Amino acid sequence: xxxxxxxxxxxxxxxxxxxxxxxxxxxxxxxxxxxxxxxxxxxxxxxxxxxxxxxxxxxxxxxxxxxxxxxxxxxxxxxxxxxxxxxxxxxxxxxxxxxxxxxxxxxxxxxxxxxxxxxxxxxxxxxxxxxxxxxxxxxxxxxxxxxxxxxxxxxxxxxxxxxxxxxxxxxxxxxxxxxxxxxxxxxxxxxxxxxxxxxxxxxxxxxxxxxxxxxxxxxxxxxxxxxxxxxxxxxxxxxxxxxxxxxxxxxxxxxxxxxxxxxxxxxxxxxxxxxxxxxxxxxxxxxxxxxxxxxxxxxxxxxxxxxxxxxxxxxxxxxxxxxxxxxxxxxxxxxxxxxxxxx
Amino acid sequence: xxxxxxxxxxxxxxxxxxxxxxxxxxxxxxxxxxxxxxxxxxxxxxxxxxxxxxxxxxxxxxxxxxxxxxxxxxxxxxxxxxxxxxxxxxxxxxxxxxxxxxxxxxxxxxxxxxxxxxxxxxxxxxxxxxxxxxxxxxxxxxxxxxxxxxxxxxxxxxxxxxxxxxxxxxxxxxxxxxxxxxxxxxxxxxxxxxxxxxxxxxxxxxxxxxxxxxxxxxxxxxxxxxxxxxxxxxxxxxxxxxxxxxxxxxxxxxxxxxxxxxxxxxxxxxxxxxxxxxxxxxxxxxxxxxxxxxxxxxxxxxxxxxxxxxxxxxxxxxxxxxxxxxxxxxxxxxxxxxxxxxx
Numbered sequence: 001x002x003x004x005x006x007x008x009x010x011x012x013x014x015x016x017x018x019x020x021x022x023x024x025x026x027x028x029x030x031x032x033x034x035x036x037x038x039x040x041x042x043x044x045x046x047x048x049x050x051x052x053x054x055x056x057x058x059x060x061x062x063x064x065x066x067x068x069x070x071x072x073x074x075x076x077x078x079x080x081x082x083x084x085x086x087x088x089x090x091x092x093x094x095x096x097x098x099x100x101x102x103x104x105x106x107x108x109x110x111x112x113x114x115x116x117x118x119x120x121x122x123x124x125x126x127x128x129x130x131x132x133x134x135x136x137x138x139x140x141x142x143x144x145x146x147x148x149x150x151x152x153x154x155x156x157x158x159x160x161x162x163x164x165x166x167x168x169x170x171x172x173x174x175x176x177x178x179x180x181x182x183x184x185x186x187x188x189x190x191x192x193x194x195x196x197x198x199x200x201x202x203x204x205x206x207x208x209x210x211x212x213x214x215x216x217x218x219x220x221x222x223x224x225x226x227x228x229x230x231x232x233x234x235x236x237x238x239x240x241x242x243x244x245x246x247x248x249x250x251x252x253x254x255x256x257x258x259x260x261x262x263x264x265x266x267x268x269x270x271x272x273x274x275x276x277x278x279x280x281x282x283x284x285x286x287x288x289x290x291x292x293x294x295x296x297x298x299x300x301x302x303x304x305x306x307x308x309x310x311x312x313x314x315x316x317x318x319x320x321x322x323x324x325x326x327x328x329x330x331x332x333x334x335x336x337x338x339x340x341x342x343x
Numbered sequence: 344x345x346x347x348x349x350x351x352x353x354x355x356x357x358x359x360x361x362x363x364x365x366x367x368x369x370x371x372x373x374x375x376x377x378x379x380x381x382x383x384x385x386x387x388x389x390x391x392x393x394x395x396x397x398x399x400x401x402x403x404x405x406x407x408x409x410x411x412x413x414x415x416x417x418x419x420x421x422x423x424x425x426x427x428x429x430x431x432x433x434x435x436x437x438x439x440x441x442x443x444x445x446x447x448x449x450x451x452x453x454x455x456x457x458x459x460x461x462x463x464x465x466x467x468x469x470x471x472x473x474x475x476x477x478x479x480x481x482x483x484x485x486x487x488x489x490x491x492x493x494x495x496x497x498x499x500x501x502x503x504x505x506x507x508x509x510x511x512x513x514x515x516x517x518x519x520x521x522x523x524x525x526x527x528x529x530x531x532x533x534x535x536x537x538x539x540x541x542x543x544x545x546x547x548x549x550x551x552x553x554x555x556x557x558x559x560x561x562x563x564x565x566x567x568x569x570x571x572x573x574x575x576x577x578x579x580x581x582x583x584x585x586x587x588x589x590x591x592x593x594x595x596x597x598x599x600x601x602x603x604x605x606x607x608x609x610x611x612x613x614x615x616x617x618x619x620x621x622x623x624x625x626x627x628x629x630x631x632x633x634x635x636x637x638x639x640x641x642x643x644x645x646x647x648x649x650x651x652x653x654x655x656x657x658x659x660x661x662x663x664x665x666x667x668x669x670x671x672x673x674x675x676x677x678x679x680x681x682x683x684x685x686x
Contacts (some may be wrong), residue, residue: 159502162633169637209589212631212663213613214648246552248591249613270556270592288555290505294512305557320555 006137008070011282011314012200012239012261019342020307020315021069023139024332025264026322027062028074031329034061045090046082049075050121056128063136065329066336070200070316071136073126073193077143077204080185081152083118084110100155100163104174112185119189123196130197137200139241140193144205145182145223152178161207168219179223187230194235202241202264203227208254209246209266216250217257225257241284245321248273255280267320271309278313286320287335293324295331303335307343349480351413354625354657355543355582355604362685363650363658364412366482367675368607369665370405371417374672377404388433389425392418393464399471406479408672409679413543413659414479416469416536420486420547423528424495426461427453443498443506447517455528462532466539473540480543482584483536487548488525488566495521504550511562522566530573537578545584545607546570551597552589552609559593560600568600584627588664591616598623610663614652621656629663630678636667638674646678650686 007021029035038058042048049055059074078096082088088098101107129138142148150164151157168175190201208220221244228240243264244254255263255277265274265285274283291302306317317339323332350364372378381401385391392398402417421439425431431441444450472481485491493507494500511518533544551563564587571583586607587597598606598620608617608628617626634645649660660682666675 165631165633166637169634169641170639209611212610212629212634212645214644215631216611246589246611248611249616250611267555268552268559268589268591268593273592286555288508288558290508291512291555294509296513298512301557302555 005135006069008316009137009199009239011316012241014282014314016312016314019340020310020317022317022336022339023068023070023072024062024319024323025072027066027068027072028058029323030325031323031327031332032061032065034065045076046088049079050118052121052124052128055125056132059125059129059138060132063133066332068336069136070139071129071133072139072141072202073122073129073198075122075125075141077141077148077206078151079118079122080115080142080148080182080189081110083115084112084181084185085114086110086152095157096151098151098155101152101178104171104177107174107178107181110181112181112188115185115189119192122189123192126193126196126198138198139200139202140190140198141202141204142186142189142227144203144208144220144244145179145186145227146211146219147205147207148182149175149178150207161210165210165215168215175219179219183223183226183230186227187234190227190231191234194231194238198238200239200241200261201231202243205242205244205247208244208250209248213250216247217253220244220247221250221254221257224254225259228258228260251277262314262316264318265320269320271305275309275313278310278315282314282316283310284316284318286318289319289321289324289327292319292331292335293327295328295334299331299335300338303338304343307339311343348478349412351659352480352542352582354659355584357625357657359655359657362683363653363660365660365679365682366411366413366415367405367662367666368415370409370411370415371401372666373668374666374670374675375404375408376672377408388419389431392422393461395464395467395471398468399475402468402472402481403475406476409675411679412479413482414472414476415482415484415545416465416472416541418465418468418484420484420491420549421494422461422465423458423485423491423525423532424453426458427455427524427528428457429453429495438500439494441494441498444495444521447514447520450517450521450524453524455524455531458528458532462535465532466535469536469539469541481541482543482545483533483541484545484547485529485532485570487546487551487563487587488522488529488570489554489562490548490550491525492518492521493550504553508553508558511558518562522562526566526569526573529570530577533570533574534577537574537581541581543582543584543604544574545586548585548587548590551587551593552591556593559590560596563587563590564593564597564600567597568602571601571603594620605657605659607661608663612663614648618652618656621653621658625657625659626653627659627661629661632662632664632667632670635662635674635678636670638671638677642674642678643681646681647686650682654686
């Protein structure tokens, strides 16, 4: 492994910096006019994900404009089910749609041997981005098995992930088979992104916050730990960022299980909790995206509270959730200046 | 105040019982055939809430059928905005709709003097239920100011309460005016239910889980504390149950601010956290409603884990969220038998 050459990699390697590195979830997105322009040329959302030239272009746009300390490949967590043979589509304002998995037989029909053709497009995007990035490190990512499974079973995003939770209660054996398939596929997918040039990987468990503790440990923490272990075995030394969004008290068992190098923190996590967590690993977060939309005192007070609490700790500044399309670009500029000035 | 005559009131007064008392959120609801029959005769959902004879009937149905240890008046948290002059309607499968508050002037038009006509119907329901209940205590309730405000501003339920959060960031002064109005109205409404016969009151803060700590303290904890204080001043000795659903790490500051006699715990709260909380007050919860839908091992394991963790503590058994319409009645019977047997 090369010596860390960036503030972002330094913090992942265990350092605390005076001014934390900053990047923003969904930093390549609709709040940027240049993104909207490229998006309009691409066709569908998935067409953009699968077009290495255009996906690399939108990945690089926020780096060029703002000089963020990390880049993240433009893609989607549902690339994995799409690659496994469960076709995904996105409709404006409606979110993703998949033909829902109906039963154990449908799980058995998913085919890991099919994934190469899709994953290669993402790897090519990673290569193109790395060629254009200079020293800024690129983050590869995937959805966590639990979160991806909730979409595959419901066929869409749901407010409480009830279809997957109910399946797991009624038929834990077949649910485990789906999770195992996603663990294996996700390891290969992350390792492929690392081989293509990603310097860190992030596992997004967006729906980790709905499960009772026993189910959290079985369906969130254990599968994420298996993904992390598989990546370490095949791409040793690449830092791993976990993000069990909303898991709150379960963060402690999550970090113990996964031994993650860093954890994403959602908007509601308290400074006390993040500080305690930073004794175990780097922490990343957690400004409210709506404070960034609002700007003014909401933005300044919110960012300063986080910076003050995390001073001297292993901290990567980020939002607690993805940036919203209605966010004014000037507010992002203001935030970066504030973070780089140390508060 | 009369000496507690029920297991439910004993636990609220500080005792720990071998087999905890049990009631279920939304126990008067669509999973019961007798509820569906009454509901069909009532007209709209709000027509049922505002019909004291029928509302009392559905409140009593689950007590007659299951012998729950507490009853809760059949009503809705949106009775308060409806009473204040912001008309609420419910559409099957769509949830509530209100004409959204547009600006500070719309808040100023809400009229606490108008609430009497609506609230009197609920008080009459409370009186009728108490007459039919025997020794089973009745719980009165309201929505917490924050949660009610999110509906009043958005005009509907929203996945992340963004409209209210954004209003509070952009114009905290007018948002505070709305919260203050809701505090004052809620105190009067809860005191009215107590005078009509309620033996405990519960404050439902269903959307407490979306706010950063500073905003949680200002918009959730402080208003709930003001409601609790107002109720104590005017109806001393009536136990108060708080339920800042999803607030997780913020429960500690919530209980410190409100001095609640009991706290509702949502599905995701760990046994360790509930046990620690039980040193401060009684705790109520927290079986996953989907485990009750699934039945079998999911139901038995889930319930037994909670009972084992809370043995010897001040515990009221409940779900972590409202019972779902698709829940088989036999699963409720099974749960009650299991809880009454102590696990």
